[in-house]
Amino acid sequence: MTEVLGRLSFTDDSSRDLELREYGLDPATDSTLLPNTAVMSALQNLVRLAAELCSAPFGVVNIISAEYQHQIGAWGVDPGVCSREDSMCAKVFLSRERTIVSDASKDPRFADNPFVTGDIGKVRFYASVPLQTESGFVPGTLCVFSNKTNELSPQQVGMLEVLAKQVVELLELQHRTVQLDRTYAELKESNAKLAGFAGRVSHDLRIPLTTILGYVELVEDDPDIGGHSVAAEYLNRIGASGRRMLGMLEDVLNYSRVGGGIQPTQLSLQDVAVDVIRDLGIENDGIVEVQDLRLSADEAQLRVLLQNLLSNAMNYRSQERELRIRISGVSNYQGATLFVADNGKGINPEDRAKVLEPLVRLRREGDGPGSGLGLATCSSIAKSHGGELSLTETPGGGTTVAISFPAGA
The missing domain is CATH 3.30.565.10 (Histidine kinase-like ATPase, C-terminal domain)
Incomplete structure (x- = not known):
């Protein structure tokens, strides 16, 4: 039995890789993509649940980049990488609809695929659900498969789609984590620059201010300029203003320093x-x-x-x-x-x-x-x-x- 719904749609490969990087999934190399540890553990549990729900020995979460298929979660097999050309999911995932095949060797889309012919594997039963985010981006699939033919009940298909939505939630969590990490790094860099700038400005302004206040104090001690003269009053105002400015410089410097390491x-x-x-x-x-x-x-x-x-x-x-x-x-x-x-x-x-x-x-x-x-x-x-x-x-x-x-x- 073969079920394929919807029409294929395509996306620019360079845009795809940029989008994957936004999710913390860098496809720049052919190495396995690794989200953070908490996401990996949760993905593993969801893949296992999907495989057991469908009575299939194998399950994977595939992330498909411009050139590769990366398995970031797997059950029954070790997570690995293959070329996008060899990927079964890459042929159908952009349809944004589930694909369920009871015997892939009899399906014209997969019959000559190395995962079916025996060059890489001998897949027969194959079921995948695209992972579509709220923005409409499809980074890959939740896929279960077996070396034996199989059929799924409507209830099993429904639950497989529910699990795919849970995988998307985890990827969105990874996305938000990446955004927060990036924002924190930018804020930390900005704070460091602010502290450096405030330090330089404070240093450059404090030296002349301190010099001015020093001369003010010397003149105030001059017996010829004392008492309640107009000059003494002006000096007192200059001194008070200078000390307030020094205090403000110190406040600005303290404010710029906090929030760093x-x-x-x-x-x-x-x-x-x-x-x-x-x-x-x-x-x-x-x-x-x-x-x-x-x-x-x-x-x-x-x-x-x-x-x-x-x-x-x-x-x-x-x-x-x-x-x-x-x-x-x-x-x-x-x-x-x-x-x-x-x-x-x-x-x-x-x-x-x-x-x-x-x-x-x-x-x-x-x-x-x-x-x-x-x-x-x-x-x-x-x-x-x-x-x-x-x-x-x-x-x-x-x-x-x-x-x-x-x-x-």
Whole structure:
């Protein structure tokens, strides 16, 4: 019995190979194409199920390139490669319809094929279903075959088509994985270029700024220019502007550096926080309460994160109460979540997503200086560890920042 539905349609071979590469199946050589390990294992199970369902000893998933047929999943035979000219599936797969042949030696399309004549094999029963993606591309087939003649019931044919759809789902998963890997590689390269550019710009601008500020300090110490003169006022403004610019350069440099290669280690939250508190000069003020916690994170980035969050809490403190900051966290088998809670002005719910964007400031009355990169930098640090940052209100007023650090980051 022979069943062939539909008409043949053809595709440009070079376009076919480009499309296969998009699915992570590089047909540039005659070696066997290998998707990732998880896809391979699932393909093996589906091919086995298809073969046993059809009472056939052999089953394969064929990927057909411009020149070759690659078996990326096989049951009953070792996966291999043959020329497209020798392939049985290559003769019918572009029909986009199933092909079921009870005895291939009596079918004019396959009678002289080396897989039928005995040159390569002695296939008799042959059934294949094209693997058609949502875009209409057909990379190959799910095929079962036997050295003996066979017939399939309508139920078996239906289930074979269902299994072919499952194979397509796996190939689409492979496709999305390839796209994500490519995007990640491009993002990593972009981040590296950004960090290099920011480093050069920061270096080139910091040297003249530091020189200007040095001269400003020298002139300020000149007894002839002091007190409340107009010159002293101008020098004070120049110095303040220069220091703000230096601070912004450092913020831009920190922001450009995060998201690159991290080196997580087991850290004590208390040890890192105490160092940051000391650097900010608030270790003796009783402002910050720290709860210890073990977490896996990049030490340098965790330090930048805490420094930004504590600086924000100090800049946006409430005038109605003494500033208090609590650093705490929880951990379990999934990782750790760090909380930095202050009792400052707080952030309105409608502004919380906005302030995580780079260079966004709320500019409220009484707010301290800032570049609008602090929370954006902290959010990037969380993402570089595979986690996320969220903002909520502290009970009684203020802002609580939650940062997750997944296990194995």
